[in-house]
Amino acid sequence: MRRIGILTSGGDAPGMNAAIRAVARKAIYHGLEVIGFRRGFNGLMHGEYEKLRLGSVADIIHRGGTMLLTARAPEFLETAGRKKAVSVLHEQGIDALIVIGGDGSLRGAAELEKLGVKTVGVPGTIDNDLACTDYTIGFDTAVSTVTEAINKLRDTATSHERVFVIEVMGRSAGYIALAAGLSGGAESILVPEIPFAVEEVAERLQRGVKRGKLHSIILVAEGASSALAVAEQLKVLTKMDIRVTILGHVQRGGVPTSFDRMLASRLGAAAVDLLRSGCHGHMVGLQQGEIKSTSYQEALHQKKKFPEDLYHLATILAI
Ligand code: F6P
DSSP: OOEEEEEEOSSOOTTHHHHHHHHHHHHHHTTOEEEEESTHHHHHHTTOEEEEOGGGGTTOTTOSSOTTOOOOOGGGGSHHHHHHHHHHHHHTTOOEEEEEESHHHHHHHHHHHHTTOEEEEEEBOTTOOOTTOSOOBTHHHHHHHHHHHHHHHHHHHHHHTOEEEEEEOOTTOOHHHHHHHHHHTOSEEEOTTSOOOHHHHHHHHHHHHHTTOOOEEEEEETTTOOHHHHHHHHHHHHOOOEEEEEOGGGGGOSOOOHHHHHHHHHHHHHHHHHHHTTOOSEEEEEETTEEEEEEHHHHTTSOOOOOHHHHHHHHHHTO
């Protein structure tokens, strides 16, 4: 192996830059050339790339976003698009490709494997919805961002004796809502993995008021419902003063936490090691503190286990 490619794909996640840096520097350390494709699979199909040198990845470890840019690439979903990508890789003499991204991006990498391209996936998404890794790059930063927002909203909620319904990202998973809800002390957390009734949320609110609570925070994962819909129902049921905040893409930006930088550095370096050992068609991940690799076949065909024990703990603590 002489030359490897790297790209970031799908939604950006804080820490992706640290992963790019780790891949580039670890590969250069071992005498490999590194080609960075811009705009995810789009840049791969259309031959948009730059050679990454040691200096190309300087001064990025602490920056959110991705220096390689990212995109969703509908053209890549078609066989013709993927064949285009394979011919660019051949033209450029690229022996293997490292793909940093979420579920859809790693599925894209698995499709390239079927066409004979050696790939390794690095899990990068704020959603933390990939199996075979305890954490994905960007999740910890996103949870910190949401927790900080809860702190701020709680101040104004208390002053006005209001209820805030806060909607967070996560696509069809509730990991961000659960982690931020637990660390932010939310009174109720609504996630797609656990069935809920808004009537019960209303009862909890009313019990809280009777006990003298001045405010309440309800966290809604976007995959469970919409904050606006939940707030409307709660207004009818409780007649309380309710406000809605949809945190949106603010959750995807910002300075990555040291946890995400560490994770990204370890996973990026491990991806290079995996390719050097001759292994491909795998995703690297963090499993109980250790970096492990799992085949796409295994990783992409299972659902991550939702930590119901943490959910119940959050419910008890918000009594
Ligand atoms: O997968 C990351 C994510 O931020 C999800 O949480 C969210 O549902 C989606 O991407 C938003 O995508 P876009 O940036 O394309 O609107």
